[in-house]
Amino acid sequence: MSKKRTVSHAVIHIVLILLAAVSLLPFCSMIASSFMEIKGVLPDQPVLFPDFPLYTANYSRVWFENNFSRYFLNTLFLSVVGMALNVVVSVMTAYGFSRFEFPGKEFLFNVFLLTMMVPAQLAIISQYTILNDMKLIDQYGGVFLLWTGTCIAGNTFFYRGFFESLPRELEESMFLDGASRNQVLIHLIVPLSKPAIGTSAIFAFTGYWGDLFTILTFIKTEEKRTLSVALQLFRGQHGTEFGLLFAASVITVIPIVAIFIVFQKQFMQQGLTEGALKG
């Protein structure tokens, strides 16, 4: 029995390693190519490992000459502020919906759910006309308003369930001690919800970091671009300079991979929360 199990485990490992190799091969190719000078026609064999010593000129050209240092800072700024706004607004709304009674509450909540069922991307046309009327095209302010306005429905849905599962006793004793609603939210609910807030904040950050269409549609000035958009337009100009293109790609994706490796647990928890809530 146990021998049979060892054999079957070995087979599973072999299958998984093969699949993992197929999944990772494209990434290997990207990293290796970013350290090579590839222009126009591709080499006769695919590049999977870089030559040594490493050719690093692609990185310095992208970072210094093609302004990617600037785009990096822009992206960092937008993602951090976007994430902060996302968390504050969503936590406040969910607190309102989980701890207050008011007429029309469930109706509003159903409106939230309804807007979640319509493809969000479709709104981009009228969002453009609205920001255009507000003179907020090409302004980061407009991007923040859009990001914040569109995250509320889904996040309220997510946090409300979590807040409602928290025990009420501590809250009641805080109220007896004369605490205000604000104090209860900041000193009790938020600390107790750290795992949920952390997970959702990380997803917000990575989502904003990789956002393409909001920035592409609403930001016009070159100096205000983010990495994703710059990379997409860079491909138009240097389409066949693959070495250069992949140096830019690696710069774009490294922070996300780093965050993923550090916060693995939070990423994997997505399964737990979503699977448990709705499954």
Place this chain on the structure above:
Amino acid sequence: MQKQNGSLSVRFRKGLGQWAAVLPFIGIPLLLFAAFCLYPQIKNIYIALTEYSIMPGAAHPFVGLENFRKIFTDITVEGSDANYFWIAFRNNVLAVLVTVPGQLVLGIAVAVMIHQIKFAKNVYKVVFYIAVICDWVVVANIFNYIFQPDQGSLVNYVLLRLHLIREPVAWLSNTWTANAVIWIFSIWKGFGWVMIIYLAALAGVPKDLYEVATLDGANSWDKFIHVTVPCTKDSIFYLVVNLINGAMNIFIQVFLLTQGNPLGTTDVLMDYIYTRAFSYFQFSYAAACGIFMGVFVFSTSLLLKRWMRYGRNS
């Protein structure tokens, strides 16, 4: 409602008080939600019913259902707006039919395998999830690169070596190979998400059910079909609904890899709509197409939910 609260003015005043209490928390968020999420969806309808111009101070003459009629005019005439629209619609449906089963089967298979083993579980999870978290633009660049028409591109090279093809294929220049690349891309990027969700579901299946099945002489496949699947039905339902929604909204893959080329034959609805609005500035027609698509997605997902719930009770 209690009797003493029955009088209208008392109830009204009570409601007002409740709103006053909650407004500091939800006031600004509700305003933002209304202005940038709800109102745009409603304004889309207005834009679709007029000939909308983004020029300041321009009039927006009401044209009724004219923009919707365009979707159904000259469907069979090659090169007409409607013709391209329905090609894109076909590709959306194909994307659902191919990428949903693809992601589901691959993701569940990988999850079941990882669930079985004890060693290096986390390494596999991380490896298969990396594609999910990477920027679309970055992975699109990689796919564009490995599917280049040269004989030295990764895919051509491997297939030539295995003698599966005789000469290099220009993957992204032909309708069906380009569509296939888009589907493979979607499956490759999405199955890790299925794996994570399904692993969580597998953790909830009671172990003793498997032991009973083993005593009854069931093999691994029997156990999967008769124990695992019924116990994880709800998660599978959740996955299917979300994958179909995702596949209907397929956009960024196409926008980055083919932009609908050759000749719009790999286009999908969202890309078609985005291009009509922001390259051709046909805001009203694009909005009409968007509403058509929105109604279609909304009603199919509603029907799907009905149908799957019905299946669950019977």
